[in-house]
Structures are given as C-alpha cells and as structure tokens.
Amino acid sequence: MKTKYLIIGAGPTGLGAAHRLMELGEHDFLILERNPHAGGLAASFRDDKGFTWDIGGHVVFSHYAYFDDLMDSLLGLDRLEHERESWVRSNSTWVPYPFQNNIRHLPKDARWECVEGLLPGNRPEARPENFGQWIETVFGPGIARHFMNPYNFKVWATPPELMQYGWIGERVSVVDLKKVLRNIILERDDVAWGPNNTFKFPLHGGTGEIFRRLAARMADRIEYGQSVAEIDAAKRTATTGQGLTVEYGTLLNTAPLDLLAGKWLVQRDETMVDAASRLTHNSVHVAGIGLDAADVSERNSRCWMYFPESDSPFYRVTNFHNYSPNNVPRPGEQLAFMCETSFSAHKPEKVDELMDRTVRGLVNSSLLRGDRVDDILTRWEIAVDYGYPVPCLERDGALRTLQPRLESMGIHSRGRFGGWKYEVANMDHSVMQGVEWAERMVQGTPEKTYTLD
CATH class of the missing domain: 3.50.50.60 (FAD/NAD(P)-binding domain)
Structure with a gap:
C-alpha cells in the first residue's frame, strides 16, 4: 500500500x-x-445499561x-450550550471555582490561613524554579496547602516540584489579594473566570x-x-x-x-x-456510576467538581447527566457521575480496586448517600495508559x-x-x-x- x-x-x-x-x-x-x-x-x-460515557470530562469551547x-x-x-458551574470540595465544604477567588466559603480558620498567606512578606520573592515553588510564590502557603498542592498532585500524579510552570497561561487563575478580600467582605462569588465559562456539548x-x-x-x-x-x-x-x-x-x-x-x-x-x-505522563482511570435519581435535589446544577482531599481517590467528578439528558437512558430521571483518578510511579494505584474506592469517595464527598449504594445500576470503567502529558x-x-x-x-x-x-x-x-x-x-x-x- x-x-x-x-x-x-x-x-x-x-x-x-x-x-x-x-x-x-x-x-x-x-x-x-x-x-x-x-x-x-x-x-x-455506551454501556450495556444504556448510559453514555466519555474518557474524562471533555467540553467544547474554542479559540478558533x-x-x-x-x-x-x-x-x-x-448540541447544547451550558454556563459552567464548577466547585471545589475542600474542608468538607463546597467552594465555587476558582478556589482562590472564593475562599469566603471555607471555615474561618482555613479562610484566615489562605488570606494570611497572601499578605505582604508571607510569599517567597525569589524567581520560582518549578511548579511547586510557583504555587507558593503566587498563592501563598495557605491556598497551596488547602487546594493547589494536593489537587495538582492528584491530577498530575507527579510532585509539583518535578514540573515546570511555563505551561500555565490561561489554565490557572492567578490570585488578587484585593479581590479576595473584597469577595470575603462583600460576600460575593467570582465564578466567571476562564475560557470555558460557557461550553457546548453534543446532544447525543x-x-x-x-x-x-x-x-x-x-x-x-x-x-x-x-x-x-x-x-x-x-x-x-x-x-x-x-x-x-x-x-x-x-x-x-x-x-x-x-x-x-x-x-x-x-x-x-x-x-x-x-x-x-x-x-x-500519567495514566487515568475513569469510572462511570449510574443510578436513578431518588428526588430532584440529587440533580444539582453543577457541571464538574474538583477534589483535593484524601477522602476520595478521584481528582474530578463530572455530573455527566447535566451535559446532555441523553447521556442517561431515561433523561431527567437518572444520575451519571463520571469520576477520574490519576496514577503513575509517583502515585501508584491498585486499578482493580478503584471502582469500589470511587463509590466510597462519592459517599465521603456527599455526592451519593450511603444508603443509595445498593441502588447503583451501572459501574462502567476504563483505564488509559496515556492520560495527560x-x-x-x-x-x-x-x-x-x-x-x-x-x-x-x-x-x-x-x-x-x-x-x-x-x-x-x-x-x-x-x-x-x-x-x-x-x-x-x-x-x-x-x-x-x-x-x-
């Protein structure tokens, strides 16, 4: 040929x-x-129960x-068009994304720790040599501890100290102390940042x-x-x-x-x-959990959520039922949680145990009630060797x-x-x-x- x-x-x-x-x-x-x-x-x-799954949380937005x-x-x-609604689970509470702009939702001690780290003299002033140092320099030790460090290790399965930071560009909202304080005092959320604050998704x-x-x-x-x-x-x-x-x-x-x-x-x-x-590179395990919605309150409006804490294996969960009603076999009546967990030599995982750990993580994170685990209709999973470069x-x-x-x-x-x-x-x-x-x-x-x- x-x-x-x-x-x-x-x-x-x-x-x-x-x-x-x-x-x-x-x-x-x-x-x-x-x-x-x-x-x-x-x-x-499409799994054998009629649920549709992606290999991770893809959305359609464009620069071209x-x-x-x-x-x-x-x-x-x-296709459908959505306004992004994304959240971070930190300190057992929900913080609107970007985390650093909305720390008013944290418990008081954690909130002060994040603000204190932003005050003059509390951040390194030397030019950072790696992503870990960049996090500390830009966000201070409080935001680094409560979100940036644990989340980035969970998503990249690589210590931030082994990564460069030139890739960041528009992917990370840097922090503005004046804006942080204003949002706390005025009790105002700042959620519109980023190129994907609106996105499209196929209808079927x-x-x-x-x-x-x-x-x-x-x-x-x-x-x-x-x-x-x-x-x-x-x-x-x-x-x-x-x-x-x-x-x-x-x-x-x-x-x-x-x-x-x-x-x-x-x-x-x-x-x-x-x-x-x-x-x-890292590898990524994607777990799809599908079940009937018990009541309207379970169908929250969030698009996706980030998880820096250790009570769940995943770094992100997508409410895939919100992307298109046709991602579930009975539109409007069912839930589809798409959960992503990374692994590598730096962050080994027992892949054959990740589905069970994912379900426990959904319960720990308040996305799934413990008494509803037996109601799960489908458990779909795929592990991809090459997840993120x-x-x-x-x-x-x-x-x-x-x-x-x-x-x-x-x-x-x-x-x-x-x-x-x-x-x-x-x-x-x-x-x-x-x-x-x-x-x-x-x-x-x-x-x-x-x-x-």
Whole structure:
C-alpha cells in the first residue's frame, strides 16, 4: 500500500489534518488507527445499561473560528450550550471555582490561613524554579496547602516540584489579594473566570459523536485495528503489528511521541531514546456510576467538581447527566457521575480496586448517600495508559532534541501526545494542530498552535 500522506491516529489531530487535506483538494492520504473506532481520548462509549460515557470530562469551547465552523457543520443543532458551574470540595465544604477567588466559603480558620498567606512578606520573592515553588510564590502557603498542592498532585500524579510552570497561561487563575478580600467582605462569588465559562456539548453520543461524524467523511481512508510496530524513515515505510506495510511520502504522527522516537523508529539512536525516556505522563482511570435519581435535589446544577482531599481517590467528578439528558437512558430521571483518578510511579494505584474506592469517595464527598449504594445500576470503567502529558522539568529539552530530528526525516509529530505540550492540548488545539499541519504541507503556511521552539 502506498500513500502521499500517512497519518497515525484517528483522534482529533489526525482527523483534523485529514479533513483539512480534503478541503485543500488533497485526497492521497491514509489514516492508521489501532482501535476499532475513531476519536482517540475523545471517544465515547455506551454501556450495556444504556448510559453514555466519555474518557474524562471533555467540553467544547474554542479559540478558533475554523474550529467553531467545523463544529457547526458536524453538529448543527444537535448540541447544547451550558454556563459552567464548577466547585471545589475542600474542608468538607463546597467552594465555587476558582478556589482562590472564593475562599469566603471555607471555615474561618482555613479562610484566615489562605488570606494570611497572601499578605505582604508571607510569599517567597525569589524567581520560582518549578511548579511547586510557583504555587507558593503566587498563592501563598495557605491556598497551596488547602487546594493547589494536593489537587495538582492528584491530577498530575507527579510532585509539583518535578514540573515546570511555563505551561500555565490561561489554565490557572492567578490570585488578587484585593479581590479576595473584597469577595470575603462583600460576600460575593467570582465564578466567571476562564475560557470555558460557557461550553457546548453534543446532544447525543457524548464527545465521541463529534469525531464519529468527522471520521465518516473520510471512512474509506481509515484503516482501523492497525497498531504501528515499526517506522523506517529511510525507506519511508510504516509497518503494523497486524502485518500491513504502508509506503508514504510524509508522515504525521499523533500517537505518543515517546513510543515513536524510543521504540518504533528504526533510525532511533541513543540520544533520541534518552530524550524519549525523559518525557513523562500519567495514566487515568475513569469510572462511570449510574443510578436513578431518588428526588430532584440529587440533580444539582453543577457541571464538574474538583477534589483535593484524601477522602476520595478521584481528582474530578463530572455530573455527566447535566451535559446532555441523553447521556442517561431515561433523561431527567437518572444520575451519571463520571469520576477520574490519576496514577503513575509517583502515585501508584491498585486499578482493580478503584471502582469500589470511587463509590466510597462519592459517599465521603456527599455526592451519593450511603444508603443509595445498593441502588447503583451501572459501574462502567476504563483505564488509559496515556492520560495527560506531564510538563516535567525535562520536557522542553527533550522536545528540542526530538522534534527537529524527526522533521528532518519527514516525520511530524503533533497532538496531545504526539506534540507533548499540555498547554496546546485542548480539543480545539488538538484539531487545529492537524489543520495547520495540513495547511503547511499543501500551502506552505507556518503552523501557529504548535511550534518547535
């Protein structure tokens, strides 16, 4: 088999690239996808009880007109729009997100500890050298202890001291002491911060419906069930574990970069293998808990909730029944809690015990009454090895080693794990990395979302 453009992975980046190639009149491409379905980490599944689940809490919001237009063409009116309502469970109470802007909801001792840490002279003044130091410098020891440190360890499964902080950008609301005090004194909440304060969601089929529809536009150019085993950059061939060999002109990889450079590539050398080994990631277990709603009060209006405390294994729970009524088999009558727990060598978990611990955590966090555990209708779960690419201290050096070498071989690696830059790994970023790569290939225009510097 022979193709001009070979794309590894039918996730958001690979499908975005293929779609843009077709728009530009280029149809000589092929996608290899290891799974029997499209979507990658944005796929969705329907369990045997009729509940729909995503692989984690995805929402649709955008920085790009192209992405907005694409969503319009794919979903039309088959989507809902929500105002974000997210909360943090801290000190056995609920604090509106962003936590640092709404600490008035904390018990008095914890509230004072957070404010005291923000007062002049109580935060380090030296330039931080890692994410842990950045947290202390920006938020002070109180907010660090009550939220930032425990939450970030739970989500990244990596000590903040082993992470850089250049990735943060618009993802973390920094703190303003005057605003904090004003909100406390005036008893006012500040909840509108962030690019996803409104978001859209498919009416049917979960997030995966977006990419099922996109993949259908190029169904004859996708080979499912084909997992890459070897890439020979000199021969310009890719071989799968199922025995398929494809000769290509240019390769777009959206699979994990550490696998490409450290395992699959025939021309890998010691330097590349070492750089690949310095890229770190966490793994994520997603547990879906579905049951009938006993009364209206159980269907609270929250979209998702963050959990820094140790009485639950998960770092986030999504009220998936609020995203679309069709995520449950009996709309308006059932609850769907989607719970995410990370794990790694720094934060090992017994995955086979996480479902039971998740249920206990829902009870501990007051989301599920203890007497309702026996009413659970479905327990769906999936564990993904590659959950989040961690912006570790060695990441940028590893990317500076790997990406130019790959580019010189006619291999371009993009996407959440193909590019390994969490700061441009939202759904819109991921699709646009593929779109901009296709425009670079066909039109010669420079990429803007993912850069090699």
